[in-house]
Amino acid sequence: MGVFKHQYFKIALITNIVFMLGLGFGRVLSFFMDGNPTFGYQFGTFAEIFLGFYGVWVFKNLK
Template sequence: MNERKNYPLITAVVLIIPIALGYGLNPELADGIFAFGFDFVADTPDQKNIFRAISGLYLGMVGLWWTGIRNPAYWHAATVSLAVFMLGLAAGRILSFLVDGLPSINFIGGTVAEILLGVWAVQSLRTHQNNN
């Protein structure tokens, strides 16, 4: 198996697990992180529920990406989902930039990372499309 084709998936797993856990496992800790870095505090049950749902979504995607790393039969689906996930997040953020104005540098940096990882996944699909 060509290990290089898994690099975008591995990178996403490593990056997204702590983000997902920060969103969902400990709302009080997440509140502190968001208050410090993003000028935002999730202080109602509804807001915390949204962050826990996002956490579940992120961890579900990580599960698919991990499956694609471990089982070549799922590599294509995992890599397509990575591209859609990252480029979809980036598209939503870019729309927000246009409609709402520029956010903090944290979100701008996250958008750049999402674009790079999404493009890397697309490139990996093109490069390794016949290696499955």
Template sequence: MTYKTKMFKTKQDFIAKIHLIISVCIVIPVSFVYAFNPGFKFNIQLQTIDEHNFFKAIMGLYIGFSMLWLLGIFKQQFLKTAIVTNFVFMLGLGFGRLLSFFIDGTPTFGYQFGTFAELFLGFYGVWVLTRLKK
């Protein structure tokens, strides 16, 4: 039995998966920056082993979700799960950052842009999910 895995079979398939691809392309590199050099792009200076441990755990979480999104991109049976976890992930980050804007003040441009991108990708995922064939 041969099984071909295609990323996009139709235009609708592209619409349903493009936000997952964008998410993977952003979340994986950011996870490595957070884990190994957060001061490179962000105003973060880790001081304790616990802080380093926390950021490496975040890396693992980000990579774990990215692997699930990749499964959804390449395997149809994982697509709905990938979309749901992606919009929960993105909206959770986005709304958490919005809360921080009000409580903590305005962060650097990277986090401001990230907030917009996370909310956009999250709401896009909700929109895609509502249009998927049951």
């Protein structure tokens, strides 16, 4: 909805930031507790953290 309706964009972006950074940092915590995971898990972690911080950057540059 945030893509099609401008009034929903900000809340959709905030939701995405919280969700992606929550997943990413949860996986990083799992790295320390459970040891080194498979490549796919590592790639997913990097992608989630990247998308979370990209959302922060987009939110910061909103007019």
